[in-house]
Amino acid sequence: MNYTENIERLKILLTGASTDVTITSENEAEYKRLKSELNQSAKFKTNQPKEFKICLTLQEFRREMQAKGGYAERRKYINELFYPLISDENSLLDSIEEIQQSVNFGHLNLLPQDIQQKGREMSEVYLYLYCIENSLRIFIEEIMKSQTINIPKKVQDTIDKLKRSEQESKYLPLRGNSDLFYCDFIELGKIIVGNWSIFGQYFPKQNEHWLNVMVDELYKIRCLVAHNSYVGKDERDALKVYYKSITAQLKI
Structure with a gap:
C-alpha cells in the first residue's frame, strides 16, 4: 500500500x-x-x-x-x-x-420507525451513487493519462460556471483537484460518449446506448436523493445492478 x-x-x-x-x-x-x-x-x-x-x-x-x-x-x-x-x-x-x-442512526430514535428504516435504505442509495460516480471519474482520469480527451463545450461551460460559483462562496470546500469533480453523471456520460472512439472499447459490445440508458437512470436516482425524495425498491435493485456492471466492466 x-x-x-x-x-x-x-x-x-x-x-x-x-x-x-x-x-x-x-x-x-x-x-x-x-x-x-x-x-x-x-x-x-x-x-x-x-x-x-x-x-x-x-x-x-x-x-x-x-x-x-x-x-x-x-x-x-x-x-x-x-x-x-x-x-x-x-x-x-x-x-x-x-x-x-x-x-x-442511534440519535434518530425519536423518529417513527418507518422513517428510520427509509433513512437506512436511502443511506445505502447514496453509498452506491457515490461509488459509481467516483468510479467513472477515476476511469476517465486514468484514460486521460495516456490519451487526449476532448471535453465537450457544454460540459466545459458547466465546469466553468460551477468554478465561478465556488469562488463566490469561499466558505464552501473545493470539490476536488480535477475538473471531473465538477461533473455529475450527465457530464461524465457526455465526456465518454464525446470520445467514444477511445472509450467505446471498454463497454459491452461497444454499445453507446447501454451507457446512455445507464447514465440517464443513475441521474434520475441522483436527483431523487438530492431532493430528499424516497427511492423505491425497484430503483435500489437497479442501482445495485448498475454498480456491479460498471465496476466489472471497467475492471474497477
Whole structure:
C-alpha cells in the first residue's frame, strides 16, 4: 500500500474501533502494521496526533475516544485528527467500508420507525451513487493519462460556471483537484460518449446506448436523493445492478 491507502485504512480501523465494530486480533495486527509503515513517512511522523503515539492498540484508542462523547462526536474528532495527515493527497476517503462504519442512526430514535428504516435504505442509495460516480471519474482520469480527451463545450461551460460559483462562496470546500469533480453523471456520460472512439472499447459490445440508458437512470436516482425524495425498491435493485456492471466492466 502507498501512503494514501495506508491513511485511508487507518482511519477506517480507528473509526470502527471507536464506534460499535468488534475489534479482532486481525484488526490489532493491521493497526500495528499500518503505524509501523506510516512512521517511515516524514509527513506522518510530523503530523500524527498524540493519540497515535500513546495508543499502542485499538482497544487503547477506543478507551481514549470514549471520553469524546457519542459516536457522532467521536467520528468528528477522528476526522479532525486526520486533516493534517491527508491534506494535499488525492484521496477518496469516503470509501464504501468507511461510509458503512460511519452510518449511525442511534440519535434518530425519536423518529417513527418507518422513517428510520427509509433513512437506512436511502443511506445505502447514496453509498452506491457515490461509488459509481467516483468510479467513472477515476476511469476517465486514468484514460486521460495516456490519451487526449476532448471535453465537450457544454460540459466545459458547466465546469466553468460551477468554478465561478465556488469562488463566490469561499466558505464552501473545493470539490476536488480535477475538473471531473465538477461533473455529475450527465457530464461524465457526455465526456465518454464525446470520445467514444477511445472509450467505446471498454463497454459491452461497444454499445453507446447501454451507457446512455445507464447514465440517464443513475441521474434520475441522483436527483431523487438530492431532493430528499424516497427511492423505491425497484430503483435500489437497479442501482445495485448498475454498480456491479460498471465496476466489472471497467475492471474497477
